[in-house]
Amino acid sequence: MASTESSRAAIETQKLNLWYGTFQALFDVDLEIKPGIITSMIGPSGCGKSTFLRSVNRINERLGYVRTTGSIRVHGRDVYAPEVEIIQVRKQVGMVFQRPNPLPLSVRDNILFGARLHGEPAPKLSSSQADEIVETALQKVLLWDKVKDRLNQPAIGLSLEEQQKLCIARLLPVKPQVLLMDEPCSALDPAGTEAVEEMIWELRGDYTILIVTHNMAQARRASEECIFMLLGKVIEHSPTDELFVTPGDTRTADYIEGRYG
Amino acid sequence: MAHNAGALDRRDTAWYVDKAVEWLVFIGGISAIIFIVGIFVFIGKEGFGFILGRFDFAEFFFSPRWTPTSLTNATYGALALIVGTASVTGFAMLVSVPFSLGAAIYIAEFATGKRRETLKVLIEMLAAIPSVVWGFIGLSLMNPLIISVFNVPLGLNVLNAGIILGLMAAPIMTTIAEDALKAVPDGYREAAEALGATRWQVIRQVVLPAAKNGLVAAVLLGVGRGFGETMAVLMATGHSINIPSSIFDPVRALTATIATELGETAEGSEHYQALFALGILLFAVTFVINLTADLFVRGIKDK
Ligand SMILES: Nc1ncnc2c1ncn2[C@@H]1O[C@H](COP(=O)(O)OP(=O)(O)O)[C@@H](O)[C@H]1O
Ligand SMILES: [Mg+2]
Numbered sequence A: 001m002a003s004t005e006s007s008r009a010a011i012e013t014q015k016l017n018l019w020y021g022t023f024q025a026l027f028d029v030d031l032e033i034k035p036g037i038i039t040s041m042i043g044p045s046g047c048g049k050s051t052f053l054r055s056v057n058r059i060n061e062r063l064g065y066v067r068t069t070g071s072i073r074v075h076g077r078d079v080y081a082p083e084v085e086i087i088q089v090r091k092q093v094g095m096v097f098q099r100p101n102p103l104p105l106s107v108r109d110n111i112l113f114g115a116r117l118h119g120e121p122a123p124k125l126s127s128s129q130a131d132e133i134v135e136t137a138l139q140k141v142l143l144w145d146k147v148k149d150r151l152n153q154p155a156i157g158l159s160l161e162e163q164q165k166l167c168i169a170r171l172l173p174v175k176p177q178v179l180l181m182d183e184p185c186s187a188l189d190p191a192g193t194e195a196v197e198e199m200i201w202e203l204r205g206d207y208t209i210l211i212v213t214h215n216m217a218q219a220r221r222a223s224e225e226c227i228f229m230l231l232g233k234v235i236e237h238s239p240t241d242e243l244f245v246t247p248g249d250t251r252t253a254d255y256i257e258g259r260y261g
Numbered sequence B: 001m002a003h004n005a006g007a008l009d010r011r012d013t014a015w016y017v018d019k020a021v022e023w024l025v026f027i028g029g030i031s032a033i034i035f036i037v038g039i040f041v042f043i044g045k046e047g048f049g050f051i052l053g054r055f056d057f058a059e060f061f062f063s064p065r066w067t068p069t070s071l072t073n074a075t076y077g078a079l080a081l082i083v084g085t086a087s088v089t090g091f092a093m094l095v096s097v098p099f100s101l102g103a104a105i106y107i108a109e110f111a112t113g114k115r116r117e118t119l120k121v122l123i124e125m126l127a128a129i130p131s132v133v134w135g136f137i138g139l140s141l142m143n144p145l146i147i148s149v150f151n152v153p154l155g156l157n158v159l160n161a162g163i164i165l166g167l168m169a170a171p172i173m174t175t176i177a178e179d180a181l182k183a184v185p186d187g188y189r190e191a192a193e194a195l196g197a198t199r200w201q202v203i204r205q206v207v208l209p210a211a212k213n214g215l216v217a218a219v220l221l222g223v224g225r226g227f228g229e230t231m232a233v234l235m236a237t238g239h240s241i242n243i244p245s246s247i248f249d250p251v252r253a254l255t256a257t258i259a260t261e262l263g264e265t266a267e268g269s270e271h272y273q274a275l276f277a278l279g280i281l282l283f284a285v286t287f288v289i290n291l292t293a294d295l296f297v298r299g300i301k302d303k
Helices: A049-056 A059-063 A086-092 A107-118 A128-138 A160-169 A190-205 A216-222 A242-243 A250-256 B003-006 B014-050 B058-063 B078-110 B113-128 B131-150 B158-182 B186-194 B200-210 B212-228 B231-234 B254-264 B270-302
Strands: A011-020 A023-033 A038-042 A068-075 A093-096 A178-180 A208-212 A225-230 A233-238
Touching: A023 A049, A023 A233, A038 A049, A038 A128, A038 A216, A049 A059, A049 A068, A049 A178, A049 A208, A059 A068, A059 B186, A068 A216, A086 A093, A086 A225, A093 A225, A107 A128, A107 A160, A128 A160, A128 B078, A160 A190, A178 A190, A190 A216, A208 B231, A216 A242, A225 A242, A225 A250, A225 B186, A225 B231, A233 A242, A233 A250, A233 B270, B003 B200, B058 B078, B058 B270, B078 B200, B078 B212, B078 B254, B113 B158, B131 B158, B131 B231, B158 B212, B158 B254, B186 B200, B231 B254
Parallel strands: A038 A208, A038 A225, A093 A178, A178 A208
Antiparallel strands: A011 A023, A011 A068, A225 A233
């Protein structure tokens, strides 16, 4: 199905342009994001980072006035191809939002939500299967010990840090290959940020992670490759160490040194 | 010269306007309370005379014999009237709940732009149709229709009044249900869609449970609307005292009984007071329904 050449990249875009109505937010974005590593995406507010992420899982289309040209391939498959089922795309590509957004359900039901949607072949899970899914997912995000006595309580009652971990955990039973994270720590305090970062680092290897951050230190600490965007364009994409130490573009250097907003 | 002092206690027009508005609003608010209490006292004064005197609990609630004008043996059994009102309202809800929830879900979750605005306007127009017009529709349109479709001798019955009342209650239910759906944060929908839920799965598993309280309130207010409705029910039920055994039987409603009989009774007579006792019953039921609906609506805000 996928050629060997394209299966190298987890996400590959070609000439991706995106308009909100008449406003163009992305310009000819060509990116190749490697599988199994953490890639960070930085750039000033409004440069199109969220827009890029939201077009990979096609959640942008909820708006109804978004137009996209070019292609986005996830593991070699064009997600905008006419025969593609949007549900399958979202199954493969999980997303974590800027504000933790647990569903108004219990902790347990949040974890099981995706699993129940996509359960195969029969969507009914036995309760022991369900227990196992919940525990595995929560273990993976280092949350199990903290919430194991509160599984049936509303997820809204957790702290923001716990909520965000839960929002990551609930993606895992769906077995996505790619995780998109849009400033996942921006609503958290420094301790929460550190804890979530550490946890994301743990997921490395099992998933391809693309994480947007406006926290430069975070990008440096927690990613292997880094993409710098400006005004809807990709300016630079290189190994994180290189990008921060010897940026290839003066605009990257300016941004890193804090000369943009 | 008291220049500074003068500046500090100066009262310009805005101050007086502010005070005047404050008073007007206060009087408005207080008068609502005074009216409610006044109505209660009035109905109570007339009705309690009956309740404390002639009233026979078993007869009132368990006898279907409402024969207040009998000279030899006047009885005041409200059972048939209660059952009449309840059956019509119940049937109306069968019509109205699916229709209204469906419409609310469509408007809140699927329709966009022009279509949505048009639908909302149409539903508001439905709410503006006077109840006597609905009664007229029941009498002259539904009546012959029911007779010919179901091959029954009479088209003024539970079915007719239930459909009419269902359509009458639909706008308020739709509007409140739509508000309840709109109040569900969009982030929930986005989160569920990002997990790969289809739109129907999002609605079924996330939006409806989250809007549950508001939806219950919508249904309750629709029920309250049904209980209190008079004119259309009077015209479409057949207005005959009867415990219905099928939806094709005519019935008589509490409200319609009060409306038709009150003018023909002597003020202060036993019959007159008995009608007020019916009024107290209606008042109590609608009060409880509205209060419950209100508690449910509050439930949404607490979350
Ligand atoms: N829903 C939208 N409708 C119209 N314009 C939008 C919408 N979302 C984002 N934009 C615009 O697109 C540009 C990129 O936004 P965004 O992707 O959110 O940037 P970032 O995440 O890098 O801060 C901004 O100029 C923003 O105003
Ligand atoms: Mg953003």
